[in-house]
Amino acid sequence: MDRKPQSFQPLAVVMTVLAALVRLAPHPPNFSPIGGVALFGGARLKGWQAYVVPLLALAITDPIRSRMEGGYPAYSLGTIVVYASFLISVFLGRTFLRNTNSPARIAGVVFAGSLQFFLITNFFVWFGGHMYPQTLGGLAACYLAGLMFFGRTLLGDLFFSGILFGAYALLSRRHESERAVAA
DSSP states (O other), X not given: OOOOOOOOHHHHHXXXXXXXXXXXXXXXXXXXXXXXXXXXXXXXXXXXXXXHHHHHHHHHHHHHHHHHHOSSOSOOHXXXXXXXXXXXXXXXXXXXXXXXXXXXXXXXXHHHHHHHHHHHHHHHHHXXXXXXXXXXXXXXHHHHHHHHHHXXXXXXXXHHHHHHHHHHHHHHHHHHHHHHHHO
């Protein structure tokens, strides 16, 4: 079913922020709500908020996670690449999910978002790092080593996107029926 979703901006903002805070809970590597937050924010937040709210969620939770987990800096050159990749996911949400509640369409865009994150971030691990030789074989080795993380990223993005889009659809319908009864 590809019904146009109702727009309840305050609900979308609250859900986006709460989901981003879930990032602070213990979770397996790369099984995080941020990919889902970026897609959902792009699809359901208006204008500049679609881009700023997910970025702020990252910028605020990164130092907290850094202190919790220890051993890595909150921000680095790689942060720019990660944030840019999440902005692409926001763009994907705005472009392909703004006017839909279709689970199949959402799942397809989630896959595209996870895939672009995997391709972009691993390319920059290869290009800017010293772990892999700067050859085609080194790039292939980098992508191959990242496949286990891609699986977790995809599962996390599907899980959190499913929760966000599903809960939003249910709460929006409930709110709309309560408004209709009150009128």
